[in-house]
Amino acid sequence: MAFTDASLTALRVFREVAERGTLTAAATSLGYTQSAVSRQIASLERAAGAALLERRHDGVRLTPAGRIVLRHAAAVVDRIDAGARELAGLPDEPAVVRLGWFASAGAVLVPEALAALRRAHPEITVTGREGSTRALARALRAGTLDLAVLAAEPPFRPPDTETPPLETEILAERDLRVAVPAADPLARGSYVDVADLHGRRWIAGPAAGTGESATMGIWPGLDERPQVVHVARDWLTKLALVAAGCGLTTVPPSLAPAVPAGVRVLPVRGGPRERRRLLLARPPGPAAEAVARLAQALRAAVLTP
Known part of the structure:
Protein backbone atom coordinates (compact mmCIF):
# COMPACT_ATOMS: atom_id res chain seq x y z
CA MET A 1 0.00 0.00 0.00
CA ALA A 2 1.31 3.48 -0.89
CA PHE A 3 0.98 6.52 1.35
CA THR A 4 -1.21 8.13 -1.31
CA ASP A 5 -3.81 5.48 -0.40
CA ALA A 6 -4.18 6.90 3.11
CA SER A 7 -7.79 7.77 3.90
CA LEU A 8 -8.94 11.19 5.04
CA THR A 9 -10.49 9.58 8.11
CA ALA A 10 -7.14 8.06 9.07
CA LEU A 11 -5.44 11.44 8.66
CA ARG A 12 -8.05 13.12 10.87
CA VAL A 13 -7.68 10.43 13.52
CA PHE A 14 -3.90 10.67 13.41
CA ARG A 15 -3.99 14.42 13.87
CA GLU A 16 -6.33 14.02 16.84
CA VAL A 17 -4.04 11.43 18.45
CA ALA A 18 -1.03 13.70 17.93
CA GLU A 19 -2.86 16.58 19.60
CA ARG A 20 -4.40 14.65 22.50
CA GLY A 21 -1.33 12.61 23.31
CA THR A 22 -3.14 9.31 23.92
CA LEU A 23 -5.33 6.97 21.89
CA THR A 24 -7.94 7.03 24.65
CA ALA A 25 -8.22 10.82 24.68
CA ALA A 26 -8.44 10.93 20.89
CA ALA A 27 -11.17 8.29 20.87
CA THR A 28 -13.18 10.24 23.45
CA SER A 29 -12.80 13.47 21.48
CA LEU A 30 -13.86 11.87 18.20
CA GLY A 31 -16.63 9.70 19.64
CA TYR A 32 -14.85 6.52 18.48
CA THR A 33 -13.87 3.39 20.35
CA GLN A 34 -10.20 3.04 21.15
CA SER A 35 -10.00 -0.04 18.92
CA ALA A 36 -11.37 1.99 16.00
CA VAL A 37 -8.70 4.63 16.57
CA SER A 38 -6.04 1.93 16.72
CA ARG A 39 -7.25 0.45 13.42
CA GLN A 40 -7.09 3.83 11.69
CA ILE A 41 -3.55 4.42 12.97
CA ALA A 42 -2.52 0.93 11.85
CA SER A 43 -3.90 1.53 8.37
CA LEU A 44 -2.02 4.81 8.13
CA GLU A 45 1.22 3.17 9.27
CA ARG A 46 0.79 0.48 6.63
CA ALA A 47 0.26 3.14 3.99
CA ALA A 48 3.31 5.09 5.19
CA GLY A 49 5.43 1.95 5.48
CA ALA A 50 6.75 3.08 8.86
CA ALA A 51 5.79 3.34 12.51
CA LEU A 52 4.29 6.78 13.16
CA LEU A 53 3.82 6.59 16.92
CA GLU A 54 5.98 5.41 19.77
CA ARG A 55 3.77 3.87 22.46
CA ARG A 56 4.87 4.88 25.97
CA HIS A 57 3.49 4.47 29.47
CA ASP A 58 2.31 8.09 29.50
CA GLY A 59 0.79 8.11 26.02
CA VAL A 60 2.25 8.30 22.53
CA ARG A 61 5.06 10.23 20.93
CA LEU A 62 5.58 10.93 17.26
CA THR A 63 8.40 9.13 15.51
CA PRO A 64 10.46 11.04 12.89
CA ALA A 65 8.17 9.56 10.21
CA GLY A 66 5.16 10.56 12.31
CA ARG A 67 6.30 14.18 12.41
CA ILE A 68 6.52 14.23 8.61
CA VAL A 69 3.06 12.67 8.21
CA LEU A 70 1.54 15.03 10.79
CA ARG A 71 2.83 18.08 8.96
CA HIS A 72 1.22 16.94 5.72
CA ALA A 73 -1.90 15.54 7.39
CA ALA A 74 -2.69 18.92 8.94
CA ALA A 75 -2.33 20.65 5.56
CA VAL A 76 -4.44 18.04 3.74
CA VAL A 77 -7.28 18.12 6.28
CA ASP A 78 -7.40 21.92 6.26
CA ARG A 79 -7.44 22.03 2.44
CA ILE A 80 -10.20 19.42 2.21
CA ASP A 81 -12.31 21.35 4.72
CA ALA A 82 -11.79 24.54 2.72
CA GLY A 83 -12.79 22.73 -0.48
CA ALA A 84 -15.94 21.39 1.18
CA ARG A 85 -16.96 24.92 2.14
CA GLU A 86 -16.39 26.14 -1.41
CA LEU A 87 -18.39 23.28 -2.92
CA ALA A 88 -21.24 23.97 -0.50
CA GLY A 89 -21.33 27.57 -1.69
CA LEU A 90 -20.44 28.91 1.73
CA PRO A 91 -18.66 32.26 1.98
CA ASP A 92 -14.94 32.32 2.53
CA GLU A 93 -14.02 32.17 6.18
CA PRO A 94 -12.74 35.45 7.61
CA ARG A 174 8.73 37.95 36.58
CA ASP A 175 8.87 36.62 40.12
CA LEU A 176 6.24 34.27 41.48
CA ARG A 177 4.19 35.83 44.28
CA VAL A 178 2.02 34.69 47.14
CA ALA A 179 -1.63 35.57 47.77
CA VAL A 180 -2.57 36.12 51.42
CA PRO A 181 -5.88 37.09 53.09
CA ALA A 182 -6.13 40.84 53.60
CA ALA A 183 -6.90 40.24 57.28
CA ASP A 184 -3.78 38.10 57.80
CA PRO A 185 -0.87 39.76 59.63
CA LEU A 186 1.34 38.92 56.65
CA ALA A 187 -0.72 41.36 54.56
CA ARG A 188 0.47 44.36 56.60
CA GLY A 189 3.89 44.48 54.99
CA SER A 190 5.08 45.15 51.47
CA TYR A 191 6.57 41.67 51.15
CA VAL A 192 6.56 38.26 52.83
CA ASP A 193 9.70 36.67 54.25
CA VAL A 194 10.06 33.05 53.17
CA ALA A 195 10.49 32.05 56.83
CA ASP A 196 6.96 33.30 57.52
CA LEU A 197 5.57 30.73 55.08
CA HIS A 198 6.55 27.83 57.30
CA GLY A 199 3.67 26.12 59.06
CA ARG A 200 1.04 27.85 56.94
CA ARG A 201 -2.02 26.25 55.35
CA TRP A 202 -2.07 26.05 51.56
CA ILE A 203 -4.68 26.00 48.82
CA ALA A 204 -3.29 23.98 45.95
CA GLY A 205 -4.13 21.95 42.89
CA PRO A 206 -2.50 19.64 40.34
CA ALA A 207 -0.76 21.17 37.37
CA ALA A 208 -3.17 21.37 34.44
CA GLY A 209 -3.27 18.26 32.29
CA THR A 210 -1.27 16.10 34.70
CA GLY A 211 -2.06 13.41 37.19
CA GLU A 212 0.37 14.85 39.73
CA SER A 213 -0.42 15.50 43.36
CA ALA A 214 -1.63 18.91 44.49
CA THR A 215 1.53 21.04 44.43
CA MET A 216 0.50 23.93 42.18
CA GLY A 217 -0.09 26.80 44.59
CA ILE A 218 2.44 25.82 47.28
CA TRP A 219 5.55 27.96 47.57
CA PRO A 220 8.38 25.97 45.93
CA GLY A 221 11.29 24.70 47.97
CA LEU A 222 9.75 24.75 51.44
CA ASP A 223 11.82 22.50 53.72
CA GLU A 224 8.75 20.95 55.30
CA ARG A 225 5.77 18.90 54.28
CA PRO A 226 3.16 21.52 53.39
CA GLN A 227 -0.29 21.41 54.94
CA VAL A 228 -2.76 21.43 52.03
CA VAL A 229 -6.24 22.16 53.34
CA HIS A 230 -8.08 22.72 50.04
CA VAL A 231 -7.49 21.36 46.54
CA ALA A 232 -8.94 23.24 43.56
CA ARG A 233 -8.04 23.52 39.88
CA ASP A 234 -9.81 26.81 39.25
CA TRP A 235 -7.87 29.97 40.08
CA LEU A 236 -11.01 31.93 40.97
CA THR A 237 -11.88 29.27 43.55
CA LYS A 238 -8.38 29.33 45.01
CA LEU A 239 -8.41 33.11 45.37
CA ALA A 240 -11.91 33.13 46.84
CA LEU A 241 -10.71 30.63 49.46
CA VAL A 242 -7.75 32.91 50.22
CA ALA A 243 -10.11 35.87 50.63
CA ALA A 244 -12.15 33.77 53.07
CA GLY A 245 -9.06 33.25 55.21
CA CYS A 246 -8.72 29.55 54.42
CA GLY A 247 -5.02 29.61 53.51
CA LEU A 248 -2.39 30.93 51.13
CA THR A 249 -1.67 30.17 47.48
CA THR A 250 0.96 31.19 44.97
CA VAL A 251 0.00 33.54 42.17
CA PRO A 252 1.62 33.76 38.74
CA PRO A 253 2.46 37.37 37.91
CA SER A 254 0.01 37.42 35.00
CA LEU A 255 -2.90 36.81 37.39
CA ALA A 256 -2.07 39.47 39.98
CA PRO A 257 -4.30 42.20 38.44
CA ALA A 258 -7.37 39.95 38.66
CA VAL A 259 -7.31 39.07 42.36
CA PRO A 260 -10.59 39.72 44.23
CA ALA A 261 -11.15 42.02 47.18
CA GLY A 262 -9.88 40.58 50.42
CA VAL A 263 -6.62 39.30 48.92
CA ARG A 264 -3.17 40.87 48.88
CA VAL A 265 -0.53 39.66 46.43
CA LEU A 266 3.00 40.11 47.74
CA PRO A 267 6.56 39.30 46.68
CA VAL A 268 8.56 36.79 48.72
CA ARG A 269 12.06 37.49 50.00
CA GLY A 270 14.70 35.54 51.87
CA GLY A 271 15.01 32.50 49.63
CA PRO A 272 15.93 31.58 46.06
CA ARG A 273 14.13 33.71 43.48
CA GLU A 274 11.25 31.90 41.84
CA ARG A 275 11.21 33.26 38.29
Whole structure:
Protein backbone atom coordinates (compact mmCIF):
# COMPACT_ATOMS: atom_id res chain seq x y z
CA MET A 1 0.00 0.00 0.00
CA ALA A 2 1.31 3.48 -0.89
CA PHE A 3 0.98 6.52 1.35
CA THR A 4 -1.21 8.13 -1.31
CA ASP A 5 -3.81 5.48 -0.40
CA ALA A 6 -4.18 6.90 3.11
CA SER A 7 -7.79 7.77 3.90
CA LEU A 8 -8.94 11.19 5.04
CA THR A 9 -10.49 9.58 8.11
CA ALA A 10 -7.14 8.06 9.07
CA LEU A 11 -5.44 11.44 8.66
CA ARG A 12 -8.05 13.12 10.87
CA VAL A 13 -7.68 10.43 13.52
CA PHE A 14 -3.90 10.67 13.41
CA ARG A 15 -3.99 14.42 13.87
CA GLU A 16 -6.33 14.02 16.84
CA VAL A 17 -4.04 11.43 18.45
CA ALA A 18 -1.03 13.70 17.93
CA GLU A 19 -2.86 16.58 19.60
CA ARG A 20 -4.40 14.65 22.50
CA GLY A 21 -1.33 12.61 23.31
CA THR A 22 -3.14 9.31 23.92
CA LEU A 23 -5.33 6.97 21.89
CA THR A 24 -7.94 7.03 24.65
CA ALA A 25 -8.22 10.82 24.68
CA ALA A 26 -8.44 10.93 20.89
CA ALA A 27 -11.17 8.29 20.87
CA THR A 28 -13.18 10.24 23.45
CA SER A 29 -12.80 13.47 21.48
CA LEU A 30 -13.86 11.87 18.20
CA GLY A 31 -16.63 9.70 19.64
CA TYR A 32 -14.85 6.52 18.48
CA THR A 33 -13.87 3.39 20.35
CA GLN A 34 -10.20 3.04 21.15
CA SER A 35 -10.00 -0.04 18.92
CA ALA A 36 -11.37 1.99 16.00
CA VAL A 37 -8.70 4.63 16.57
CA SER A 38 -6.04 1.93 16.72
CA ARG A 39 -7.25 0.45 13.42
CA GLN A 40 -7.09 3.83 11.69
CA ILE A 41 -3.55 4.42 12.97
CA ALA A 42 -2.52 0.93 11.85
CA SER A 43 -3.90 1.53 8.37
CA LEU A 44 -2.02 4.81 8.13
CA GLU A 45 1.22 3.17 9.27
CA ARG A 46 0.79 0.48 6.63
CA ALA A 47 0.26 3.14 3.99
CA ALA A 48 3.31 5.09 5.19
CA GLY A 49 5.43 1.95 5.48
CA ALA A 50 6.75 3.08 8.86
CA ALA A 51 5.79 3.34 12.51
CA LEU A 52 4.29 6.78 13.16
CA LEU A 53 3.82 6.59 16.92
CA GLU A 54 5.98 5.41 19.77
CA ARG A 55 3.77 3.87 22.46
CA ARG A 56 4.87 4.88 25.97
CA HIS A 57 3.49 4.47 29.47
CA ASP A 58 2.31 8.09 29.50
CA GLY A 59 0.79 8.11 26.02
CA VAL A 60 2.25 8.30 22.53
CA ARG A 61 5.06 10.23 20.93
CA LEU A 62 5.58 10.93 17.26
CA THR A 63 8.40 9.13 15.51
CA PRO A 64 10.46 11.04 12.89
CA ALA A 65 8.17 9.56 10.21
CA GLY A 66 5.16 10.56 12.31
CA ARG A 67 6.30 14.18 12.41
CA ILE A 68 6.52 14.23 8.61
CA VAL A 69 3.06 12.67 8.21
CA LEU A 70 1.54 15.03 10.79
CA ARG A 71 2.83 18.08 8.96
CA HIS A 72 1.22 16.94 5.72
CA ALA A 73 -1.90 15.54 7.39
CA ALA A 74 -2.69 18.92 8.94
CA ALA A 75 -2.33 20.65 5.56
CA VAL A 76 -4.44 18.04 3.74
CA VAL A 77 -7.28 18.12 6.28
CA ASP A 78 -7.40 21.92 6.26
CA ARG A 79 -7.44 22.03 2.44
CA ILE A 80 -10.20 19.42 2.21
CA ASP A 81 -12.31 21.35 4.72
CA ALA A 82 -11.79 24.54 2.72
CA GLY A 83 -12.79 22.73 -0.48
CA ALA A 84 -15.94 21.39 1.18
CA ARG A 85 -16.96 24.92 2.14
CA GLU A 86 -16.39 26.14 -1.41
CA LEU A 87 -18.39 23.28 -2.92
CA ALA A 88 -21.24 23.97 -0.50
CA GLY A 89 -21.33 27.57 -1.69
CA LEU A 90 -20.44 28.91 1.73
CA PRO A 91 -18.66 32.26 1.98
CA ASP A 92 -14.94 32.32 2.53
CA GLU A 93 -14.02 32.17 6.18
CA PRO A 94 -12.74 35.45 7.61
CA ALA A 95 -9.17 35.65 8.84
CA VAL A 96 -9.23 33.24 11.78
CA VAL A 97 -6.47 32.78 14.33
CA ARG A 98 -6.63 29.81 16.70
CA LEU A 99 -5.15 30.77 20.07
CA GLY A 100 -4.31 28.67 23.10
CA TRP A 101 -3.36 29.80 26.59
CA PHE A 102 -2.55 28.47 30.04
CA ALA A 103 -5.12 28.98 32.78
CA SER A 104 -4.08 32.20 34.49
CA ALA A 105 -3.28 33.98 31.21
CA GLY A 106 -6.98 33.75 30.38
CA ALA A 107 -7.92 35.96 33.32
CA VAL A 108 -6.22 39.19 32.24
CA LEU A 109 -3.73 39.02 29.37
CA VAL A 110 -5.80 37.25 26.73
CA PRO A 111 -9.02 39.30 27.18
CA GLU A 112 -7.07 42.57 27.06
CA ALA A 113 -5.23 41.54 23.90
CA LEU A 114 -8.40 40.34 22.16
CA ALA A 115 -10.24 43.57 23.01
CA ALA A 116 -7.40 45.64 21.56
CA LEU A 117 -7.20 43.46 18.45
CA ARG A 118 -10.96 43.73 17.88
CA ARG A 119 -10.75 47.52 18.03
CA ALA A 120 -7.81 47.74 15.62
CA HIS A 121 -8.63 44.82 13.30
CA PRO A 122 -12.29 43.84 13.50
CA GLU A 123 -11.86 41.66 10.40
CA ILE A 124 -9.78 39.14 12.38
CA THR A 125 -11.64 36.42 14.24
CA VAL A 126 -9.91 34.66 17.13
CA THR A 127 -11.01 31.30 18.47
CA GLY A 128 -9.28 29.82 21.47
CA ARG A 129 -9.04 27.39 24.31
CA GLU A 130 -7.23 26.84 27.57
CA GLY A 131 -4.79 24.00 28.14
CA SER A 132 -1.58 22.84 29.75
CA THR A 133 1.75 23.73 28.18
CA ARG A 134 2.20 20.14 26.97
CA ALA A 135 -1.28 20.00 25.43
CA LEU A 136 -0.88 23.39 23.75
CA ALA A 137 2.49 22.40 22.29
CA ARG A 138 0.93 19.25 20.81
CA ALA A 139 -1.89 21.33 19.33
CA LEU A 140 0.62 23.68 17.69
CA ARG A 141 2.36 20.66 16.18
CA ALA A 142 -0.95 19.18 15.01
CA GLY A 143 -1.89 22.41 13.26
CA THR A 144 -5.03 22.98 15.34
CA LEU A 145 -3.57 26.08 17.01
CA ASP A 146 -1.73 28.95 15.34
CA LEU A 147 -0.43 30.66 18.46
CA ALA A 148 -0.18 29.85 22.17
CA VAL A 149 0.63 31.68 25.39
CA LEU A 150 2.64 29.34 27.59
CA ALA A 151 4.06 29.41 31.11
CA ALA A 152 7.61 28.31 31.87
CA GLU A 153 9.60 27.83 35.05
CA PRO A 154 13.29 27.08 35.68
CA PRO A 155 15.27 25.51 34.13
CA PHE A 156 13.24 26.98 31.23
CA ARG A 157 13.33 24.06 28.84
CA PRO A 158 11.66 24.28 25.39
CA PRO A 159 7.91 23.55 25.35
CA ASP A 160 8.60 20.17 23.72
CA THR A 161 11.48 18.14 22.35
CA GLU A 162 10.22 17.76 18.78
CA THR A 163 12.13 19.08 15.78
CA PRO A 164 12.21 21.56 14.27
CA PRO A 165 11.65 23.54 17.48
CA LEU A 166 8.60 25.71 17.94
CA GLU A 167 9.12 29.43 17.39
CA THR A 168 9.08 31.00 20.86
CA GLU A 169 9.66 34.41 22.37
CA ILE A 170 9.70 35.63 25.95
CA LEU A 171 6.84 38.04 26.60
CA ALA A 172 7.80 38.64 30.23
CA GLU A 173 9.90 37.21 33.05
CA ARG A 174 8.73 37.95 36.58
CA ASP A 175 8.87 36.62 40.12
CA LEU A 176 6.24 34.27 41.48
CA ARG A 177 4.19 35.83 44.28
CA VAL A 178 2.02 34.69 47.14
CA ALA A 179 -1.63 35.57 47.77
CA VAL A 180 -2.57 36.12 51.42
CA PRO A 181 -5.88 37.09 53.09
CA ALA A 182 -6.13 40.84 53.60
CA ALA A 183 -6.90 40.24 57.28
CA ASP A 184 -3.78 38.10 57.80
CA PRO A 185 -0.87 39.76 59.63
CA LEU A 186 1.34 38.92 56.65
CA ALA A 187 -0.72 41.36 54.56
CA ARG A 188 0.47 44.36 56.60
CA GLY A 189 3.89 44.48 54.99
CA SER A 190 5.08 45.15 51.47
CA TYR A 191 6.57 41.67 51.15
CA VAL A 192 6.56 38.26 52.83
CA ASP A 193 9.70 36.67 54.25
CA VAL A 194 10.06 33.05 53.17
CA ALA A 195 10.49 32.05 56.83
CA ASP A 196 6.96 33.30 57.52
CA LEU A 197 5.57 30.73 55.08
CA HIS A 198 6.55 27.83 57.30
CA GLY A 199 3.67 26.12 59.06
CA ARG A 200 1.04 27.85 56.94
CA ARG A 201 -2.02 26.25 55.35
CA TRP A 202 -2.07 26.05 51.56
CA ILE A 203 -4.68 26.00 48.82
CA ALA A 204 -3.29 23.98 45.95
CA GLY A 205 -4.13 21.95 42.89
CA PRO A 206 -2.50 19.64 40.34
CA ALA A 207 -0.76 21.17 37.37
CA ALA A 208 -3.17 21.37 34.44
CA GLY A 209 -3.27 18.26 32.29
CA THR A 210 -1.27 16.10 34.70
CA GLY A 211 -2.06 13.41 37.19
CA GLU A 212 0.37 14.85 39.73
CA SER A 213 -0.42 15.50 43.36
CA ALA A 214 -1.63 18.91 44.49
CA THR A 215 1.53 21.04 44.43
CA MET A 216 0.50 23.93 42.18
CA GLY A 217 -0.09 26.80 44.59
CA ILE A 218 2.44 25.82 47.28
CA TRP A 219 5.55 27.96 47.57
CA PRO A 220 8.38 25.97 45.93
CA GLY A 221 11.29 24.70 47.97
CA LEU A 222 9.75 24.75 51.44
CA ASP A 223 11.82 22.50 53.72
CA GLU A 224 8.75 20.95 55.30
CA ARG A 225 5.77 18.90 54.28
CA PRO A 226 3.16 21.52 53.39
CA GLN A 227 -0.29 21.41 54.94
CA VAL A 228 -2.76 21.43 52.03
CA VAL A 229 -6.24 22.16 53.34
CA HIS A 230 -8.08 22.72 50.04
CA VAL A 231 -7.49 21.36 46.54
CA ALA A 232 -8.94 23.24 43.56
CA ARG A 233 -8.04 23.52 39.88
CA ASP A 234 -9.81 26.81 39.25
CA TRP A 235 -7.87 29.97 40.08
CA LEU A 236 -11.01 31.93 40.97
CA THR A 237 -11.88 29.27 43.55
CA LYS A 238 -8.38 29.33 45.01
CA LEU A 239 -8.41 33.11 45.37
CA ALA A 240 -11.91 33.13 46.84
CA LEU A 241 -10.71 30.63 49.46
CA VAL A 242 -7.75 32.91 50.22
CA ALA A 243 -10.11 35.87 50.63
CA ALA A 244 -12.15 33.77 53.07
CA GLY A 245 -9.06 33.25 55.21
CA CYS A 246 -8.72 29.55 54.42
CA GLY A 247 -5.02 29.61 53.51
CA LEU A 248 -2.39 30.93 51.13
CA THR A 249 -1.67 30.17 47.48
CA THR A 250 0.96 31.19 44.97
CA VAL A 251 0.00 33.54 42.17
CA PRO A 252 1.62 33.76 38.74
CA PRO A 253 2.46 37.37 37.91
CA SER A 254 0.01 37.42 35.00
CA LEU A 255 -2.90 36.81 37.39
CA ALA A 256 -2.07 39.47 39.98
CA PRO A 257 -4.30 42.20 38.44
CA ALA A 258 -7.37 39.95 38.66
CA VAL A 259 -7.31 39.07 42.36
CA PRO A 260 -10.59 39.72 44.23
CA ALA A 261 -11.15 42.02 47.18
CA GLY A 262 -9.88 40.58 50.42
CA VAL A 263 -6.62 39.30 48.92
CA ARG A 264 -3.17 40.87 48.88
CA VAL A 265 -0.53 39.66 46.43
CA LEU A 266 3.00 40.11 47.74
CA PRO A 267 6.56 39.30 46.68
CA VAL A 268 8.56 36.79 48.72
CA ARG A 269 12.06 37.49 50.00
CA GLY A 270 14.70 35.54 51.87
CA GLY A 271 15.01 32.50 49.63
CA PRO A 272 15.93 31.58 46.06
CA ARG A 273 14.13 33.71 43.48
CA GLU A 274 11.25 31.90 41.84
CA ARG A 275 11.21 33.26 38.29
CA ARG A 276 8.41 32.54 35.84
CA ARG A 277 8.32 33.26 32.12
CA LEU A 278 5.45 34.07 29.86
CA LEU A 279 6.10 32.67 26.38
CA LEU A 280 4.51 33.14 23.00
CA ALA A 281 4.83 30.06 20.81
CA ARG A 282 3.85 29.16 17.26
CA PRO A 283 4.70 26.47 14.72
CA PRO A 284 7.99 26.79 12.81
CA GLY A 285 7.95 28.87 9.66
CA PRO A 286 6.58 32.27 8.68
CA ALA A 287 3.48 33.56 10.45
CA ALA A 288 0.34 34.66 8.60
CA GLU A 289 -0.51 38.34 8.85
CA ALA A 290 -3.47 37.76 11.17
CA VAL A 291 -1.29 35.65 13.50
CA ALA A 292 1.36 38.38 13.55
CA ARG A 293 -1.25 41.00 14.46
CA LEU A 294 -2.55 38.91 17.35
CA ALA A 295 1.01 38.34 18.55
CA GLN A 296 1.58 42.10 18.56
CA ALA A 297 -1.62 42.63 20.56
CA LEU A 298 -0.42 40.12 23.15
CA ARG A 299 2.96 41.86 23.40
CA ALA A 300 1.23 45.21 23.93
CA ALA A 301 -1.08 43.76 26.58
CA VAL A 302 1.90 42.49 28.57
CA LEU A 303 3.38 46.00 28.57
CA THR A 304 0.12 47.62 29.68
CA PRO A 305 0.45 48.63 33.36
